[in-house]
Amino acid sequence: MKQMFFKFIFLIAFTCIFAACNSNSVNNNKETSDSAKVRQLVYDWNKAFISNDSNAFLILLDDSIQYYGFQQYKSNLMEAELSIFKKYPDFKQEIYGDVKIDTLSKAEAICSFVRRITINHKSLDYPTYLIFKKSLEAWKIVAEGDYISKNDLTNKSNIPKDAVLGDYNGDGKLDYMWLVPPKIKSGNEEFDCVGECDSYIKFSDTSLSLIKIENCIGGQPFNHGDLNKNGTDEIGLLPEWFTSCWSDYLVWTFRNGKWIYAVEPFPTHCNQWEEGVIPIEIDFKKEGYVIIRYSEFSEKTDNWTKSKSVKIIK
Structure with a gap:
């Protein structure tokens, strides 16, 4: 009887050890x-x-x-x-x-x-x-x-989620940029701002000056990369307003410590944005030029999107 008992205990112990080993x-x-x-x-x-x-x-x-x-x-x-x-x-x-x-x-x-x-x-x-x-x-x-x-980086906690990375001043370091819109009046006072209806593009590198955009209540800045090969990333923005489908597209470059237009602002209509048209890119056939895509009203056709090659400021 004792032998049977010890065999039973041994069998249970062996089974547990085998199961544990198998699990491990x-x-x-x-x-x-x-x-x-x-x-x-x-x-x-x-x-x-x-x-x-x-x-x-x-x-x-x-x-x-x-x-x-x-x-x-x-x-x-x-x-x-x-x-x-x-x-x-x-x-x-x-x-x-x-x-x-x-x-x-x-x-x-x-x-x-x-x-x-x-x-x-x-x-x-x-x-x-x-x-x-x-x-x-x-x-x-x-x-x-x-x-x-x-x-x-972790000390900079005031940067929004939609901030865009880029080397905007050519120092070889990545910085963030984002748009700070004006405060819109609430209540019955529609289509108006608290103060001026101006927005600002701000940077994580506080040594970079803000870019002021007048008559703008919103928008998403875009990093177009180095369009003019001057070592800095160019910044694009489609300013938002209360009404109208028409808006000039703006492109800046950093030159001699200042923000200037890389090309003259050009008109765009919401149709071209809905179609996903790229507003500006390098013209690889002509050095120092970019291709801009703009909108031009026409009664003869529904396709208002045009394109042309223009010189970009370096």
Whole structure:
């Protein structure tokens, strides 16, 4: 009877140990699998960046990303990152050394690595991190940053989500810009502002002067990249107003410490914006020129959108 009892106890103990080992094995395998997936995603991110692959970014990035201390929408971030290639045609990036997984759980992974960036034949190394979160069995990038600028950037908490990245003064550093609209009167007093109906484009680099836009109650600034090859990103804006579908498109460049129009403001109608027409881009057939797309009223046709090549101020 005692032998039967001890055999029974031994069988239970063996079964428990086997189950525990098997469970640990499954968990370890899953952890190893997730580690491999996340590590590969870092290389996929690097490949998407150097190949200028917007479709790959769409898959890798979450809808909103903490980008070097600031929350950014996916679309804004993609525009900013991919515009680097327009500004620096010789831009190169590589992951130098190994990718380390600092933290790994069922829902989050933090990876660190050295990001080597080469511009104008000069290379700099940045200790970079990517944070992934798992959503519906897919890992998405929710944060990107480096350990050099992290402390400085996180102190700037007054930058809105729709701020746009760019190098607007040519100092080689990325800054943010955003529009500060006027306060609109409420109640029965419609179509009026508290004070002047002027907006201002503001920058995270406080050494940059504000851009004043008169008779403007809103709008989203756009980074057009370096259109005139002077080392700075040009800024575009379609000013909003209470009424009318017509509005001049404005493009600024930074020259000798001041904001000036890169081209003369040109008229646009809401039809061309609804059709997704690009308002301005480099004319690659004519150095120092850009192609602008503007609107011109005509009773003979419904297509009011025209285009022409104009000289851009450098």
